[in-house]
Amino acid sequence: MLGIIFDVVVKYSLKQQRLLQYFIVFENSIFPHFPPFLINMKKVVTARLVLRMKNSIRLLLIILFHLIDQKNLI
Structure with a gap:
């Protein structure tokens, strides 16, 4: 069960584009009763x-550098 939840949270977090969104996912998480687990999740996502x-x-x-090289060749 915990492995499935971990996979879902990691997949969701990898879709986020902004740094702030990464931490909103965990601050509003369903894991406030498991601080060590939450800390480990933050480390993985960070x-x-x-x-x-x-x-x-x-x-x-x-x-x-490729654009600079092209510019120098012209």
């Missing part, structure tokens, strides 16, 4: 958000 942001920055830099 780690995924950081990874997503790093990947976005890398992609942006790759695109930027």
Whole structure:
């Protein structure tokens, strides 16, 4: 049961686009009686958000450098 709830919360949180929405999901969560579980969930989602942001920055830099290279070739 707990595994199913975990999967649902993680899938829902990965669809959110704003940092604030990540934490609203957990502050209004159904887990106020399980603080250690809630803390672990926040860590998982925060780690995924950081990874997503790093990947976005890398992609942006790759695109930027590619555009700069194209500009220099013209």
